[in-house]
Amino acid sequence: MTHGSRIPELAERLKRLPPYLFAEIDKKKREARARGADLIDMGIGDPDLPTPPHVVEALKRGAENPEHHRYPSYEGMIEFRTAAAEWYRRRFGVVLDPETEVLALVGSKEGTAHMPLAFVNPGDVVLVPDPGYPVYAAGTWFAGGEVHFMPLLRQNGFMPDLGAVPGDVARRAKLMYLNYPNNPTAATATREFFARAVDFARAHGIIVCHDAMYSELRFDDYRPPSFLETPGAREVGVEFHSLSKTYSMTGWRVGFIVGNAEAVAGLGKVKTNVDSGVFQAIQEAAIAALGGPQDVAEQYRRIYQERRDVVVAGLRGLGWEVDVPRAAFFVWAPTPGGLDSRSFAARLLEEAACVVTPGVGFGPSGEGFYRIALTIEAKRLAEAMERLQRLKL
């Protein structure tokens, strides 16, 4: 107990979490705003575009139905699970049984965070990409598991080298998280890599947990595959999906897990003890999004692509190196002149009032890179690129 407080100390599992690496940048942002700086914030991983109107309408109608005011079914309405399965069939040619291979989630973050509680015992290992979405490691630690970070290196296309996982670690591993199109690197996976992941998972008895959050934020003619399209993937893997990024619905909290029925049932067992499902009016809105007209999603893809082009052209104009992302709404690039990512981000903020996210905040292998989120208008991104020209690095 801390002096004067009646509240016990935080549990070890919370004390063990790494320090929040963006605290420093958040503080600098507040200070800059207090000075009256006109900040251009390219750090926000949350769509700025609104949810399509027909989805909002479906929520309003659903909210008026008293049936939806009661507890929803744990696993999600069969109509919602069927809409998700139908969407998978149309988009990926993957046929799923909505009864056993689809489960509704309170956003995909909820599902990825709870998955280790279903399959990981203390001393078990979970393979986690570095850099990566922090929830994979946090969920593992909460379950008492050990995290083995798999570095994502540029020379490997930001796909992990599965052969580099030590044998004794692979033997103790229960889950492996993957995420393509990737946050933060915007990298995409090859079908060959997915096939290697299936072989690896089979050899070691591991569940592949593929976070496919950005599969619909794709550019040019590129179409990200589903992990479940890989031969054998259904025996070893699940895929996490949500409406958050595709349909600009981060605030709605609705997603789903699909794939191996035993793995889905395991997560379902945790969830019946933790939450009571997703508000059915939201599920009806999600059905409208998945099954309705896709023109708004298409329009949004074009908007993100235009923004991507502004940033890529701007950075190249400065002589800075950058790969052109084919999907997700991020640009991930090496810091110019080999600056460390925190100093680089700090200088951009102080000297140009531009916010970028230092790569090291996503894990040690993110050092030497920074992330720009394409979640602000093209005009503002162009202005940011102009400001960067005046920087003397």
Ligand SMILES: *Cc1c(COP(=O)(O)O)cnc(C)c1O
């Ligand atoms: C945004 C994001 C999520 C969160 O998804 P929700 O469905 O809103 O919970 C999950 N994974 C990655 C990689 C993300 O970037």
